[in-house]
Ligand SMILES: NC(=O)C1=CN([C@@H]2O[C@H](COP(=O)(O)OP(=O)(O)OC[C@H]3O[C@@H](n4cnc5c(N)ncnc54)[C@H](OP(=O)(O)O)[C@@H]3O)[C@@H](O)[C@H]2O)C=CC1
């Protein structure tokens with residue numbers, strides 16, 4: 001399987017390269033921000049000039065870049081009908097629609113978090129939300145990341161929020177409360193709150209709290225090393241082999257569905 005890496009000089013990109021080498025996979029090539037002028041991360045890495053060049057040379061593109069790339073990357077994926085493992089977060093509605101369109105032409109595994117632990121947290125979040133009534137248990141999600149992170153709330157926090165909202169039979173967009181500041185008024189019944197902390201080099205921490213008048217249930221995940229994301233993404237890349245077009249998640253890859 002020829003694996004192409006978009007964002008190869010990034011924090012996760014470099015670890016994807018390590019993981020590919022560790023597993024003895026074939027690196028089809030790497031892509032950096034056009035015009036960035038950075039060298040290849042290793043002498044044997046072929047740097048591609050565009051997403052089109054990368055997609056045409058790959059069986060699967062593993063993509064950890066920036067949200068703005070997603071519509072153009074989705075077009076290339078659809079055109080070359082190459083599998084796509086998409087880890088980039090902070091997507092706009094337009095970008096999400098582009099991903100859905102690409103998934104009509106190729107297998108696409110999209111996850112805000114490729115760690116196995118977060119896949120489990122999403123399952124547990126849904127079960128807890130189904131068991132703890134929204135009018136008694138206030139759901140709040142706290143996330144903390146490194147100071148360079150571009151988007152908030154994190155993609156994982158939003159995925160946890162979606163899991164809670166779906167289990168409660170509501171739309172997250174109708175109940176989310178982000179970044180409270182000033183005279184906010186009392187917490188709305190059934191709200192799902194988000195708080196985003198940034199500092200240092202924290203890899204990724206997520207906590208979901210259900211708080212009632214009498215008790216609190218807390219689900220937490222802490223990533224110590226970005227290798228957990230890289231390993232999950234390469235596992236997902238292998239899983240796409242021979243797969244029909246469609247939009248998949250880590251639940252599918254891990255067989256949790
Ligand atoms: N799903 C998951 O499990 C995880 C998802 N993420 C997400 O992945 C993304 C990347 O994270 P991280 O590696 O920490 O970020 P980095 O900023 O370290 O890496 C992103 C890389 O992509 C490059 N890039 C920018 N534009 C393009 C382009 N058009 N084509 C190719 N490469 C480009 C950037 O270059 P430059 O710096 O020059 O702009 C940078 O080298 C983020 O959205 C993050 O939230 C992160 C960890 C886990």
Ligand SMILES: O=C(O)C1=N[C@H](C(=O)O)C[C@H](O)C1
Nearest residue numbers: 089112113149154155156204
């Ligand atoms: O930007 C990061 O670093 C991370 N982003 C993902 C997210 O937005 O949830 C996953 C992980 O928490 C690290």
